[in-house]
Amino acid sequence: MSQPLLVEPNAYGNPEIVAVKGFLREEQLKNLLAMSVFEPTFEKLERFIKVYTEHPSICALGYHKADRWLGLLIAKRYGEELELRCISVDQPAQRQGIGSKLLQACIERHAPSKVAAETDREGIGFYRSLGFECVSLGDIYGGGEERFQCTLRLKEGH
Secondary structure, eight states: OOOOOSSOTTTTSSTTEEEOGGGTTSHHHHHHHHHTSSSOOHHHHHHHHHHHHHOTTEEEEEEEETTEEEEEEEEEEETTEEEEEEEEEOGGGTTSSHHHHHHHHHHHHHOOSEEEEEEEGGGHHHHHHTTOEEEEEESTTSSSOOEEEEEEEOSTTO
């Protein structure tokens, strides 16, 4: 596994948080991405990776510690807003603040007025603990699972 070399040290205020946009095909990062994709297949992951690596408004951050990728965040910037596309943490490393640190680093770097994410019932506790307002969208995909829109407003009027 190669350590990304394209980022200045401490670019995100934490030496364990690294920009990984060009490294999403690394096995551990790809596995973290797969955790946030519904029914991931090789082809589906490759499509996501292609979009995430080529689109200029994508922010991709990884949390790297002890020679392992433990967390991944992918967000897309729309003007002053960020939409979280993926936030996943390796199962044994969950509940240690890694997802929160990744989100905070992305917010500090991009200074959005609003952050939005769509999640399932399992994820709303994480978002609510960070101050997001979560509203049910119902079963929007027809698979029997309730989805939620979570929004964090960081500036007035947004």
